[in-house]
Amino acid sequence: MSKLVLERLVAKFGSDVLETHSDFGDDTARVSPEIWRAVGEFLRKDPALDFDLFVDLCGVDYPERADTGERVEVVLHLYSIGRRHRVRIKTRVGDQDMERAELESLTSIWSGANWFEREVYDMSGVTFRGHPDLRRILMYPEFVGHPLLKDYPANKTQPLVPYRSEAEAGVPLEKLAPFREDEGMSFPRRGPGHAVTPVADRERD
Amino acid sequence: MSATRTVALDGNESGFATSKLGPLLAWARKYSLFQYPFVTACCGMEFMSVASPRFDVARFGAEAPRFSPRQSDLLWVVGTISQRQAPVLRRIYEQMMDPKWVLAFGTCASCGGFYDNYTTIPGIDKIIPCDVYVPGCPPRPEAVLDGLLLLQDKIASGDRTPGVVQSGVVKPREDPLLTLRKKSDAERPLRDASTKAQAPRASAGSPRATPVVPRKHDDDLPEDLDEEDNDADEGVE
Numbered sequence: 001m002s003k004l005v006l007e008r009l010v011a012k013f014g015s016d017v018l019e020t021h022s023d024f025g026d027d028t029a030r031v032s033p034e035i036w037r038a039v040g041e042f043l044r045k046d047p048a049l050d051f052d053l054f055v056d057l058c059g060v061d062y063p064e065r066a067d068t069g070e071r072v073e074v075v076l077h078l079y080s081i082g083r084r085h086r087v088r089i090k091t092r093v094g095d096q097d098m099e100r101a102e103l104e105s106l107t108s109i110w111s112g113a114n115w116f117e118r119e120v121y122d123m124s125g126v127t128f129r130g131h132p133d134l135r136r137i138l139m140y141p142e143f144v145g146h147p148l149l150k151d152y153p154a155n156k157t158q159p160l161v162p163y164r165s166e167a168e169a170g171v172p173l174e175k176l177a178p179f180r181e182d183e184g185m186s187f188p189r190r191g192p193g194h195a196v197t198p199v200a201d202r203e204r205d
Numbered sequence: 206m207s208a209t210r211t212v213a214l215d216g217n218e219s220g221f222a223t224s225k226l227g228p229l230l231a232w233a234r235k236y237s238l239f240q241y242p243f244v245t246a247c248c249g250m251e252f253m254s255v256a257s258p259r260f261d262v263a264r265f266g267a268e269a270p271r272f273s274p275r276q277s278d279l280l281w282v283v284g285t286i287s288q289r290q291a292p293v294l295r296r297i298y299e300q301m302m303d304p305k306w307v308l309a310f311g312t313c314a315s316c317g318g319f320y321d322n323y324t325t326i327p328g329i330d331k332i333i334p335c336d337v338y339v340p341g342c343p344p345r346p347e348a349v350l351d352g353l354l355l356l357q358d359k360i361a362s363g364d365r366t367p368g369v370v371q372s373g374v375v376k377p378r379e380d381p382l383l384t385l386r387k388k389s390d391a392e393r394p395l396r397d398a399s400t401k402a403q404a405p406r407a408s409a410g411s412p413r414a415t416p417v418v419p420r421k422h423d424d425d426l427p428e429d430l431d432e433e434d435n436d437a438d439e440g441v442e
Contacts, residue, residue, distance in 0.1 A: 139324075140289045147323045155321050161291040163331040173330055 037104035054110035059124030236266035241277035246284025285313035
């Protein structure tokens with residue numbers, strides 16, 4: 001994979017491109033959130049880059065980075081149909097209370113970004129300034145919180161229809177947990193003040 | 206009630222039969238279930254299999270789908286029900302006319318399956334009454350037909366108790382394999398009673414959780430049938 005994309009990006013934005021790598025042939029750049037939209041415009045309009053296909057946008061929660069205001073990593077994937085190259089752009093926003101977890105919307109550059117930004121907002125709580133219609137897309141409007149943030153209790157439900165009582169149903173409604181603790185798919189309960197230890201390997205990604 | 210005589214009528218002969226209204230209605234209902242398929246997930250593929258000619262739910266009088274809940278008797282809840290769909294499912298159920306029945310098709314509809322999280326209803330019985338639960342992820346068509354037959358048993362006996370997991374709610378049906386075996390056994394010398402009772406059950410492959418009453422002797426069968434008749438005599442003479 002040529003490093004053309006990353007080189008042009010660094011040449012244009014300098015130290016605002018915080019890190020780059022091309023592991024496994026995937027060109028990746030992490031940029032500061034302030035230039036998020038400018039990077040998007042540059043990638044779209046520069047004739048040598050010409051990223052005309054919006055592929056994916058998602059948010060990833062790293063609670064251990066909350067202290068530095070880098071809690072949620074927003075990951076953008078792009079592809080150029082004409083040039084046949086790809087790039088992955090990342091940025092990090094938000095602190096422990098998800099303050100300042102906001103970015104400029106990319107909807108006016110790629111209209112395909114519309115629903116993806118709504119999904120990132122719904123699941124991870126990142127707001128996008130300038131989005132035409134920023135509301136939940138997967139969960140219902142009554143839902144409180146953002147379920148893919150790791151401090152959302154994994155098995156907490158917010159029913160729209162109140163559950164029937166066992167007296168009304170006439171049968172036991174409580175179900176067994178699908179997996180035991182030792183079966184690898186249970187969710188450890190995080191009490192208040194539970195500190196998530198940073199994993200050194202996870203810092204590099 | 207105990208002695209039943211079968212008469213075959215020929216040509217222009219005529220005759221009459223007597224019954225009670227309740228059992229007659231139940232008999233009609235259980236073989237003319239109009240279904241509303243509420244299909245949301247991968248179980249729908251198995252539902253198609255059940256409905257299509259290879260397994261052919263039409264054999265049991267339940268082949269007519271009605272895509273209006275107002276014309277349906279049986280609500281098939283096929284697949285995962287998310288919290289967001291709960292109001293829809295609840296309203297569909299409320300729009301159905303009495304008498305109405307609900308069958309939970311597959312593990313997700315029965316208990317939420319492995320979706321133990323923010324998005325899924327852990328079993329449709331949390332929001333609507335459910336008559337029969339068919340386990341499986343997805344269930345094989347045989348299991349679904351088994352569940353349907355259980356439901357027909359419930360309809361015939363007028364039993365509205367939810368669920369089939371409790372002992373005694375639904376009696377084990379007569380197993381056709383056992384019946385066949387019984388006929389041939391009469392002509393054959395007796396074998397070990399325990400193997401005789403277990404083997405046909407295993408080959409029938411019924412995956413439901415209903416406790417199976419082991420039948421040590423062939424004489425159990427007519428007794429079972431008699432009891433079932435007595436359960437249903439709520440009708441007018």
